[in-house]
Amino acid sequence: MSMAICAFSEKKTVEELEQIYKVVLHEGITTYKKKHSKASLPTRVAAEKQDRVHKKGAVFVVRDKDHFTVNGVRGYIVTSKETLLEDAPALTHFTPNVYRTFGYADEGRRYIHGFEERNLQQINTYVVDIDTKKYSVNELLLTCMDDSIGLPTLIVESTRGYQLYFALQQPFFISPKNDFRGLKVAKRISNNLKQSLQAVEADVFCNDFGFFRLPNATNIVYAGLENVYAVGSLIDWSMRQDDNKDRPLFVLATKRLASSVLQSDWFNALIHTVNINGDKGQLGRNNTLFTLALIGYSEGWDMERTENFLDEFNARLEAPLNASDLHTILQSAYSGKYHGPSKEYVEALLALHVKNGESYKVSLGHRGWYKVKKAREDRQRSHYDEWETDIVEYIAAQKQMTEPFIWHTQKEMCEAIGIPQSSLNVLLKNSTKLIKTVTGKGRASKTGWTTVQLFITYALDLVRAQKEAYTAFVHQIIEEHVNELEPIAGYHELIEKLSSLKVLSDKNNPSFSSLAGSG
Incomplete structure (x- = not known):
């Protein structure tokens, strides 16, 4: 003993x-x-x-x-x-x-x-x-x-x-x-x-x-x-x-969805709660401000935008934090030590301070469970692959059904993804997945962005649509002029050829069977 x-x-x-x-x-x-x-x-x-x-x-x-x-x-x-x-x-x-x-x-x-x-x-x-x-x-x-x-x-x-x-x-x-x-x-x-x-x-x-x-x-x-x-x-x-x-060992927020946490019910409830203090052993005001700063960081906001957001939220609190401590929290959130807010901390903050009788399902966007990799700034080249994936997913989420391109300036694309312009230029030069095109000149110019896969799909759909239009046109001509065309030499062979090419079929050409039989 x-x-x-x-x-x-x-x-x-x-x-x-x-x-x-x-x-x-x-x-x-x-x-x-x-x-x-x-x-x-x-x-x-x-x-x-x-x-x-x-x-x-x-x-x-x-x-x-x-x-x-x-x-x-x-x-x-x-x-x-x-x-x-x-x-x-x-x-x-x-x-x-x-x-x-x-x-x-x-x-x-x-x-x-x-x-x-x-x-x-x-x-x-x-x-x-x-x-x-x-x-x-x-x-x-x-x-x-x-x-x-x-x-x-x-x-x-x-x-x-x-x-x-x-x-x-x-x-x-x-x-x-x-x-x-x-x-x-x-x-x-x-x-x-x-x-x-x-x-x-x-x-x-x-x-x-x-x-x-x-x-x-x-x-x-x-x-x-x-x-x-x-x-x-x-x-x-x-x-x-x-x-x-049911939680794996490592978690890393790798991608952002078009549906941001900023539109979630739980985020809206948290930022409208003003009586946040917190006792010893509980998450309180400082933890809430730090969590909100991490949300801004994970959303790709620059530090100035997040600071303005925190100032506005802090000013609404019944017991606001002083400016010096608020700046310290902001610096810590943007130090690069953190990938984003903790789901457990968010759930605890909601349970402790949001007293509206509702329960919230907390989602922090698209999160993948992976073994943690080095921070982007610590790697030489692999971060380009991550940015390339981010851009591919962003284009897919923003694309209109009628065309493969989204139209953004290069600055707008950099801000949306959180990539430096110099890094984007290097990425575009070496990428096998992205297509960038510029139409017009000067102020009238537009920059289009798409992916190789989206462009191929669009081109195939276009060819398919043109083929269907051509097929309908040929079928219409034959149907309208069948009496004039029948006596022409080689008409029977033409109908067989068009049928084998799937331009005409028995189903679409009622006269085909009788013509084939008269040869």
């Missing part, structure tokens, strides 16, 4: 905390300080030799919850477990997962920066926030066993509730390869862990890999250090959870 199951309130010794930090942090930071370490020289030499085997990063620490401010996070950087152990009594929060680059945002070295998800070096543990104390520790443990992955490694008490640590057997290293594919896997595991603990009101919207309560000598109410989880087992468990919800 683990060391704290029998004594939830027992104060932890330095040795026990040292073991806890070792399990939670793995080898992500050094064991001892490089300078002024209290460890003996032989111990430091042995530890440094072992530390060289693994890449090292840093964790961020905060002394007080109030140091999370709108201007940034006041704290400092820790690169050794020895420092963390010494400073633990004076700290409240830390990042249990290790970051690869780190620094201070100001000359006074008061504000820290670098703790964003894409800067993660390794994930050591998942932490689930329970923002209430209505459940006992035993109830939390039973729920973990019955509804989730299993018993947690630690339960840390906070002022408002508990935080459950699920430590990994080995670190889950995050690579920027494949558009941070590993990070997306890790975030899905985190989401499924939080979803599995809804019976004890786990905070689904808590940051997956941010700051959490630092385990210290007095706030650990449960410790089962043998309860650690292999990454592979967590992925398998998470995939089973996804199967139950």
Whole structure:
């Protein structure tokens, strides 16, 4: 039985905390300080030799919850477990997962920066926030066993509730390869862990890999250090959870339909809701504005248009956000880190804030479930294929039945697709699927756009229509002049030839049978 199951309130010794930090942090930071370490020289030499085997990063620490401010996070950087152990009594929060680059945002070295998800070096543990104390520790443990992955490694008490640590057997290293594919896997595991603990009101919207309560000598109410989880087992468990919800692992909005989300009932209801605040643990005003900014981004709007839209929506709110924070949200939405809004977040916002008694089916347009590819700006050539597909689908959606071309200026086509004009010129030069034509000159000129497939279909339809018209014309001539034509030599052979060419048939030429028989 683990060391704290029998004594939830027992104060932890330095040795026990040292073991806890070792399990939670793995080898992500050094064991001892490089300078002024209290460890003996032989111990430091042995530890440094072992530390060289693994890449090292840093964790961020905060002394007080109030140091999370709108201007940034006041704290400092820790690169050794020895420092963390010494400073633990004076700290409240830390990042249990290790970051690869780190620094201070100001000359006074008061504000820290670098703790964003894409800067993660390794994930050591998942932490689930329970923002209430209505459940006992035993109830939390039973729920973990019955509804989730299993018993947690630690339960840390906070002022408002508990935080459950699920430590990994080995670190889950995050690579920027494949558009941070590993990070997306890790975030899905985190989401499924939080979803599995809804019976004890786990905070689904808590940051997956941010700051959490630092385990210290007095706030650990449960410790089962043998309860650690292999990454592979967590992925398998998470995939089973996804199967139950019928949602694949990766999602990427790849194409836009002509029917935009801007015309949807749910979007209209959301933008006409003015009393959006949001309590702790709930999605509120900031999340709504961020979601709307992502919608503008996914619709292909430029940043200025989205900013005007957000300003108008924000001004209607009962408690509007200040201009500076609104601009920060806009910058984040257009940072390129996000492909579009989250369907789950939209559904949560509607459920929490739209109180008109209606339920809405949320659709974010044509979404395909694929393994995530690199962002367009990170690829050399493959983005031309995506743009080509976008243009083909756009032309097909806009085309009139009477002709294969749609008539747009090149600027209008660029704005509709969201492609730079220089890239469109390169695409047209190399495309085997697109046709562009210009008629007229100067201001009277028009630019037509179609696809090879649409043009071929149109040409075949035109030939077919002309053939049908010609057939009808020949049939009419023969029917009207059959008496004059019968005596002419070769008439019988002509009728047979026209019949074999499907220009005439027995059905369409009542006189054919008798003529054929008189030869």
